[in-house]
Amino acid sequence: MRRYLEVALGIFTSIGGFLEVGAIATAAQAGAGFGFRLGWVLVLGTVCVIFLVEMSGRLSAVSKHTLQDAMRERFGAGFFLVTTIPGLIVDWLVLAAEIGGVALALQLVTGIGYQWWAFPVAIGSWLFLWKGNLRLVEDGVALLGLVALAFVVAAVRLHPPVHAVVAGLLPSLPPAEGTTYWFLAVSILGALISPYLFFFYSSGAIEGQWDENHIGSNRFTAIVGMSFGAVLAFGVMLAAALVFHPRGIQVERYEQVALMLVEPLGRPGLYLFAAALAVTCFGATLEVALGRAYVFAQGFGWNYTLNSLPKNSARFSLVYTAMIGSAAVLIALGVDPLALTVFSMALTAVTLPLVTIPFIVLMNDPAYVGEYRNGWIGNAAVVGISLLASLIALVAIPLQLMGG
């Protein structure tokens, strides 16, 4: 039973942090624009995220510190305050994108414009945090998130050519439109490797009072949970590649993305797409808002817990309330959710090393993880992939903004 509950944390982290508006949008655009060619980026991102999630759980189980507690303690005040600002901005944009994802799903079903759904969605997700507890949040979203398996069903029904799919798993240079190719590549990495995910996961481990006995199940959860998310994201890319790429359709609106489920699954495909988009983005909304509240509460040393009334952790509750409320304004004003999503994912990629490099330092410090230190493979994979993502993003974002 306990193992089941831990896997629920993994699946929820995966649904909310892995497959969400960012992964759906970027994987769909990648499939439409470049067929199976960007498959290797999904693999790279998944490997990196498995290492990082496993590290988050292990750090908390062994050191009894959350990631943010350990970072504040190890790197001090300056590091904490300076890295908090870019993290806050990126999280805020990502949160708006997630709220936009739920709002768009509702627009697809009801025909009422997404701007009108921004505040109802914000209030709904906020109520979940305000009245709910961590268990409800995790299990509810993990269970409902299974609807996202529709992407995999769709991809299988479209009979992907195995040879071409496998070939895409090997890195290749773009045929043309190099800027878009690399911009999408970093957006995918940013969508998969989201810092809020690690803060959230390590806080969940502390709230669940993990210890050294959890190291084995933590590894299992990280691998199974994140691979589950990766399979779903891969389903999105394959379906998009098979439906849009042969016809030369570029995905520029979410309504188009829905078509990739309508072709293989018929009319129900539209509703399945809306449900999958809504549930995964809803989960991500909760996760980003909570992740940021955890970062603040742990960075400053406030009381925090989701398993108690808001009045017992006033500042913590206020952070997620303010985050959700202000991010919803951006969507209500009519900012294009798809453009916002892809852009905020690329920005996430730029800021990745600010979290991953100090994280790696902690995971090699015997004062925190003792004999459970990182191996060189984990160190190399995380540092390599996050630096690569950041460098490509620094070059690709200005080019994409200039060239369009």
Add this chain to the structure above:
Amino acid sequence: MNLTRDILDQQVVDRTGQRLGKVDGVILELRDGEPPRVAAIEIGPVTLTRRIHPRLAEWLGGWLRRHGPRTDGTLRIPWSKVRAIGVDLRVDLVADGTPARAWEDWLREHVIRRIPGSRQ
């Protein structure tokens, strides 16, 4: 004991397990002819910000003293109150009513309590 490694930026927890804040500053007492001694630890946003820039800390302190509970929330805890140093720093105090809780209490009474559903 290493002050910056084991004390500075550690979580401070009170007698009842409530989280007071982080050790934002360490205060040393200079003594003639003897080595300096740790006199107290300090918790508070102004102490924290002073480590980035004194001007910024001054501005923040001024703002905090003019708004809400009208205190900058700085709490100085004498070293003699420190009971244990481990994952957290345990102090022989009760968090409620200390300046470290002033903003938390003020926000709870003036903001959180007014939002429906915060109490049950």
